[in-house]
Structure formats: C-alpha cells, structure tokens
Amino acid sequence: MATTDAPPPMTGEDPVTSGSAGRSGPAHVPDTLDVAGATPVRHPLRWLSVLVLAVLAAQLAHFLVTNANFEWSTVGSYFGAQVIGEGIATTVELTVVAMLIGIVGGVLVAVGRMSENRVLSAVCGAYVWFFRGIPVLVQLVFWYNLSALLPRISFGVPFGPEFVSGQTNSLITPLLAAILGLGLNEAAYMAEIVRGGLLGVDQGQSEAAAALGMGRARILRRVVLPQAMRFIVPPTGSQVINMMKATSLVSVIALADLLYTVQSIYNRTFETIPLLIVACLWYLVMTSVLYVGQSFIERHYARGATRDAPQGFWDFAFFRRGSAAGAPLAGKPDTGPEQEETTP
Secondary structure: OOOOOOOOOOOOOOOOOOOOOOOOOOOOOOOOOOOOOOOOOOOHHHHHHHHHHHHHHHHHHHHHHHOHHHOHHHHHHHHOOHHHHHHHHHHHHHHHHHHHHHHHHHHHHHHHHOOOOHHHHHHHHHHHHHHHHOOHHHHHHHHHOHHHOOOEEEEEOOOOOEEEEEEHHHHOOHHHHHHHHHHHHHHHHHHHHHHHHHHOOOHHHHHHHHHOOOOHHHHHHHHHHHHHHHHHHHHHHHHHHHHHHHHHHHHHHOOOOHHHHHHHHHHHHOOHHHHHHHHHHHHHHHHHHHHHHHHHHHHHHOOOOOOOOOOOHHHHHHHHHHHHHOOOOOOOOOOOOOOOOOOO
16 A cells, blocks of 8 residues: 655744754745834934024024114014005015006017018017116116106107107106016016027917918917917016015115115114114015915916826925825825736
8 A cells, every 4th residue: 555745734934044053945035024113214414404404593593582783663663663664565566557658568679680681680689688788777777867868758759849848857757767677688688588588489389370371370379378488487487576675776766666765764863774674674575575475376387297296285385295295186195006807
C-alpha cells in the first residue's frame, strides 16, 4: 500500500522564516509597513527661523508701543478728519481719470504699433519711446509750466482761423496738469502691456475668425481682446496700484491730494511723523482694496483658461484644495472609474 507524507502541523509560524539559523531563504516582506514607531524628521532651521522672526516681531511691537514720538493719539485724531478725506477724494479721482486715459490711450497706441501702416506704427512707437523715457515728475512740472512756452492756447483750422483760444494759465490748472502728466505717461506703459497681451493670443484665432467673414475691427473686439484680457489684467492691476501711489508726486505742483494735505497740516503744527503715518495708513487701505478687486477680476478672466475652472469664490477655494489633494470639485461627486459594459 502506498503511503503519503502527512502535511506539517500548523504552528502559526512562517515556514520560510521559522527554519533553522543555517537555512537560507527569501526574506518575508509584509504587505503593509507599520510607521507608528517611525521617528519624525527634525527641522531645526525652521524652528530657528521662527524664533528669530518672533523675536523681531516682539521688538517691533515694543518699539511701536513704547516710543512716544509716534504720537498715536494724534494719528487717531487726524485719521478720520474731514480735510484728510478731501485729500483722499482728490487722490482717488486723479487715479481713476488718469487710468482711464492710460487704458484707452494704451489700447489705441498698441493697435497702432501693430498696424501694417508703417507711418502709424512709427508714430506710436515714438510716442512710447518719448513718454517712457522721461520721468513722470519732470512731465508734471513741464505741463504745470506750459504757459512759459505757450502763453495762449487756441483751437481752430491749422494755419487758419481760430475758433477757441485762452490764456494757458487759465486753461492748464494744477488738476489738468496732473491728469495730462499722469495719463499720457500711463498710456505709454499700458500700450506695451496691451501689445504683449495681443501677441499672446494664438494667430490661428484671428485666421479662423477671418475665415468666417469677420472684419479686422470685429475680430479685435470679439475674438482677440477677450482672450488677451487674461494676460492684460494682472499687470494692469499693478499699474493701477502704482498710479495711486504715483499721485503723491502731484504735491510738487500744489495739488491738494492726500500727501499735499498732510504736508500742509504738519507745516503748521510741526507734527511730521504722526501726519506721515496717517498718509501711510490710508495708502495701505486704498491699495489693499485694489488688491482684492484685482484678484476677483483675474479670477473672472481666468475661468476659460483651464478645464474645470472655478466659477465662484467658494468653488475657487475648493478647487485649490481639491487640486492639491486629488479630490474633485465641490458639487461634483467622484463617481469612480467608468466600468466597461460587457456582453455575454
């Protein structure tokens, strides 16, 4: 009768690893690794940098609180003063008007530079070269003193009769000189920003629109400019913020903006530092509002740039978290991989 060997008894030990010490075999690799007892990685430099920053922040706070020369009570009394509000209104008005001139003029100059008309392109290029090459402070002083060059300004037929004329000192007020100096200078910078945005649009978009029978003006207005806004908006937002800060230069031509108002006050009261702090705080407030507005505008024009672009603020927040962790967008549950249908 044939006999077979009985199976080894089940002792709960791995036959591969429970052999004698002299037996060699493949090492047992567990399916999962236990990391509960792993030693975390130390980052001493991070803690050192945090400690240094904390010490510096404490020193700054101590300096702001204990130094009596800041005169925080004076800062608080002037921060909401009516005269300061009038200077802020002039600053905002000047920023809006100058940027409107700069944006409209920049679009026209950019289109002219990209024109096939060599004369028009050369003239627009010369405009950009001239106004970008002269400091804006020099331009402001020049427009303010235009009466020394032209005592009278007239409008009419060239080399013919005059329809309207007047004294330059009466026509070129400090506000108009500031608008001309800031607006014309800004148009030169905006022209380069707009031109860069237009060049960033694929040429095939214009060719496809032309194949549909659209004219050049309509292609620019309906096809090219909407796509170029994604490249134009971020630097334009920076230019708006720079323009609001550049309005402080108009104080040299005696225009009552925020800085000039502050200067007129501390020239009488000799409270220079508190009044300058008031100006700094208001500039920070206004530029912070512009930062927030710029972020919303950028998100609006970036919706069609990528697939599954966020449509609102909360979608934007969930989109960023989901993209980092590999999770789907809010409101779009993950249905898992599609299963192929099989037929028997």
